[in-house]
Amino acid sequence: MKSHQLKIYNTLSREKEEFQAINPPFVGMYVCGPTVYGDAHLGHARPAVTFDTVNRYLSYLDYRVRYVRNITDVGHLQGDADEGEDKIAKKAKLEQLEPMEVAQQYTDSYHRDMAALNTWKPSIEPRATGHIPEQIALVEAILAEGLAYEVNGSVYFDVLKYNESYKYGKLSGRILDELMSGSRDLDGQGEKRNPVDFALWKNAAPEHLMKWDSPWGIGFPGWHLECTAMSSKYLGTQFDIHGGGMDLMFPHHECEIAQGNACNHQDPARYWMHNNMITINGQKMGKSLGNFITLQELFTGDHKLLEQAYSPMTIRYFMLTAHYRSTLDFSNEALQAAQKGYKKLINGLRIARSLEFSPESGADLDEKQIQQIESSIAAAFRAMDDDFNTAQAIGHLFNLLKKINSIFTGQLKYSSLGEEIFNKLKDTFITFVVDILGLLEEKSEVQEPMLSLLLKLYSEAKTARDYDKVDEIRAGLKSMGFVVKDMKEKIDWAYEE
Ligand SMILES: [Zn+2]
Incomplete structure (x- = not known):
């Protein structure tokens, strides 16, 4: 491995820390992927480019990175909380499609756009709907630890009980008392012992589109649980880097830490990295x-x-x-x-x-x-x-x-x-x-031969002192974004800057 002392800002400690892989040269990195119910936008591009660059640099340093980035195709509800419709099911109803058609369509378009940005594919790209048994097993494990409770076919994580032995809020810096006093009593929260509790499994109403059988009846998994199930399955109960956008720090990543500790008595990841947000004209x-x-x-x-x-x-x-x-x-x-x-x-x-x-x-x-x-x-x-x-x-x-x-x-x-x-x-x-940096020259297959041909004609026109032709070729190339570099001993082209 190349001898570099890499430092990573760890959101958990709020400090730059020396990077020490758990099991070098291997590095496990999990990044929260898209909820596939719409076209990819700038908010998707930034984490993709950020963690692609992390992946590329770690690989350059000769680490062997297993990069897992999931596809969320169920359980992500409107408003990112435990209420409201599933984002994908809502889109499916609007467009009269199967939810899986919606998920497939936007997974494909996400892949197309991420390939255009020249991001490397993840090593594993698991889908939440493909990991329902793993999620059910996690709910059972958390129930067995006494850190969750079942009500009417839904299972909620008991944040107060958890907080007796661990610290809820340590990633985001949120204070539990403040969270409790600031929580509104929203629809469906009557079931919870405390408004800060979050759903591990939700009972599905009959009209609900995506649902599975479970020990607690027909339902669907909570969004936060998906990432715990998929990251621990492919990277182990503690891995090196967990990444995502800053908007996911709370509640999503905070809940992942709680779930990981509840099941495995350790933080799921050593280094938590968060990319900042994008603004448009401020x-x-x-x-x-x-x-x-x-x-x-x-x-x-x-x-x-x-x-x-x-x-x-x-x-x-x-x-x-x-x-x-x-x-x-x-x-x-x-x-x-x-x-x-x-x-x-x-x-x-x-x-x-x-x-x-x-x-x-x-x-x-x-x-x-x-x-x-x-x-x-x-x-x-x-x-x-x-x-x-x-x-x-x-x-x-x-x-x-x-x-x-x-x-x-x-x-x-x-x-x-x-x-x-x-x-x-x-x-x-x-x-x-x-x-x-993963920057490529963007060009079509025919660009090089076409430019060589035009430069040959340019050079011939110049030799023949046909300066109108010379100017015409120069102007034509400029209109296509190229400049002629006419030097003493050679003629070349460059992209217009
Ligand atoms: Zn996630």
């Missing part, structure tokens, strides 16, 4: 606010708030330019700046790939240049080791990019770096952009 994103943007709308530009389409890699790059624990504000201005930055990096990637060490005669090693390159490389990795600070790492990559561009234009000599440092510069830049 406002919280919400359907009722009219600023809810799906990824497909971003990719096509088909939304009243968008001035243009933004490519998947522009979105990915944009997310990486902020640290995952900072809020990220979407605006056309910020996205256009991200598009420029992304294109700069990709132009650098193309150049870096094309460069081969070819020493000039008579040039000496330039210690200052070497030292600048070495320190930018070290700083980029230090940033990643410091709680995956992609924002800072990208800043250092731009310093490396300057050196790459200078080599390309001949201002910086290969000989002044020497072969070892040149290769280190080239390899680090490529590895960082492609493997760690």
Whole structure:
């Protein structure tokens, strides 16, 4: 394994902690996946890109990551509490579909959008409906511990009883007394001993669409229980990293911790990581606010708030330019700046790939240049080791990019770096952009041959002094987002930044 001292901000301790895998080189990571009842939006993209980058960086460090991200296809009720309709069943009724048709449709579209963002697939992607027996077994185990009770075919977790031996609220910092006094007595809560108790299993009314037999009658599992069942099944009763959006910290993750402790007498995960939220022009994103943007709308530009389409890699790059624990504000201005930055990096990637060490005669090693390159490389990795600070790492990559561009234009000599440092510069830049940050060059199959052909015609027109033709080709390429790089000894192209 590479010797890096990785630090991770642990929401549980509210500190950056040195990362120690439970069983190196293996790392178990569970991330709460989508509830599949609608198109993926920015709120789905951020955790997907964040934990994909965590996965990529851990893999770069030679950890062997088992990344489990679930699909919630039952039990997630409106308002994220124990009342209201199941989100998927509600959509199924509206569209006159089977709930599983809804789940399948939006699982497929989620996969399509996450692939566009170049996120690696999880190692295991379990579905809640495929783990009903495991969930029933967990309810039985919690009942056997005396930390749950059954009422009218529903089973609730007894938070007060649990809190006698453990600490409910330790992840989110919520105080139990305040939670109790702040709880409203909502519909269905009459069954609970205390309004802070949460459902492990809910009795299903006859009209309920998704339901299963259980020792307590026909019903369906609670949302929080699903993640405990699937994470413990595939990663064990204690694993390394549990991730998700900050909005899931309470009650969802708090309840997962309670369930894990109730069954196994230990916290389910060592490190709890939470990505921050996304705002749109400074406002919280919400359907009722009219600023809810799906990824497909971003990719096509088909939304009243968008001035243009933004490519998947522009979105990915944009997310990486902020640290995952900072809020990220979407605006056309910020996205256009991200598009420029992304294109700069990709132009650098193309150049870096094309460069081969070819020493000039008579040039000496330039210690200052070497030292600048070495320190930018070290700083980029230090940033990643410091709680995956992609924002800072990208800043250092731009310093490396300057050196790459200078080599390309001949201002910086290969000989002044020497072969070892040149290769280190080239390899680090490529590895960082492609493997760690997961940024790809977005292009069609025919792009390279078409551009070569056009540049050949450009060059012939230039030789023939047909400057109208030269200008026409230049303008045509520009309209397609490419610039002609007409240099002394060569003609090349680049993405317009
Ligand atoms: Zn979850």
